[in-house]
Amino acid sequence: AQSVTQLDSHVSVSEGTPVLLRCNYSSSYSPSLFWYVQHPNKGLQLLLKYTSAATLVKGINGFEAEFKKSETSFHLTKPSAHMSDAAEYFCVVSSGSARQLTFGSGTQLTVLP
Amino acid sequence: DAGVIQSPRHEVTEMGQEVTLRCKPISGHDYLFWYRQTMMRGLELLIYFNNNVPIDDSGMPEDRFSAKMPNASFSTLKIQPSEPRDSAVYFCASSSPDGAGGTDTQYFGPGTRLTVL
Numbered sequence: 001a002q003s004v005t006q007l008d009s010h011v012s013v014s015e016g017t018p019v020l021l022r023c024n025y026s027s028s029y030s031p032s033l034f035w036y037v038q039h040p041n042k043g044l045q046l047l048l049k050y051t052s053a054a055t056l057v058k059g060i061n062g063f064e065a066e067f068k069k070s071e072t073s074f075h076l077t078k079p080s081a082h083m084s085d086a087a088e089y090f091c092v093v094s095s096g097s098a099r100q101l102t103f104g105s106g107t108q109l110t111v112l113p
Numbered sequence: 114d115a116g117v118i119q120s121p122r123h124e125v126t127e128m129g130q131e132v133t134l135r136c137k138p139i140s141g142h143d144y145l146f147w148y149r150q151t152m153m154r155g156l157e158l159l160i161y162f163n164n165n166v167p168i169d170d171s172g173m174p175e176d177r178f179s180a181k182m183p184n185a186s187f188s189t190l191k192i193q194p195s196e197p198r199d200s201a202v203y204f205c206a207s208s209s210p211d212g213a214g215g216t217d218t219q220y221f222g223p224g225t226r227l228t229v230l
Binding site for chain 2: 032034036041042043044045046049051090094095099100101103104105106
């Protein structure tokens with residue numbers, strides 16, 4: 001069984017300040033973890049993927065995430081928010097060879113000018 | 114690469130009508146997934162195919178829903194008859210082993226926003 005919890009449904013930051021979106025997961029096997037972003041009325045775009053090669057994963061648009069097994073966390077960060085980062089972000093887990101992705105409930109990121 | 118293509122982007126229909134959603138996966142991808150996104154339930158996997166064969170349809174909500182993949186470049190999701198509670202955004206995604214290990218990355222289409230009146 002696998003599950004993912006996004007700890008904040010809404011996060012608001014000022015432009016130029018750091019972003020932290022929190023995610024905790026549960027998995028019976030070595031998980032694959034993803035972050036996807038969804039801009040309004042758009043599909044989901046892959047930000048980054050963790051597959052056990054390295055615990056710190058760098059993605060697109062300056063985002064990165066760190067896999068912490070002891071904390072079962074996979075938080076998404078960015079040093080400096082941009083207005084274009086305003087969107088909904090989904091943390092996703094999948095286990096082993098399973099094709100089924102389990103999505104978190106999403107975090108809506110607002111970037112204030 | 115054009116990415117995953119879905120049509121139509123928006124569909125408005127009346128209760129009881131048949132609705133057909135279409136998807137063209139990324140060329141060379143051998144897995145295709147159909148998802149539904151609603152405010153209440155978030156993103157749910159409905160069904161997925163491997164090499165055009167349905168593998169897991171346990172997420173299909175009712176017999177009113179059916180999906181086919183007649184060839185590697187085309188899939189349909191049909192709802193007959195449609196009901197207002199079927200209103201949602203339906204996403205198609207495709208994937209193929211990328212050599213990075215772990216679960217394959219799924220690439221999503223732009224979605225079809227369905228409204229059933």
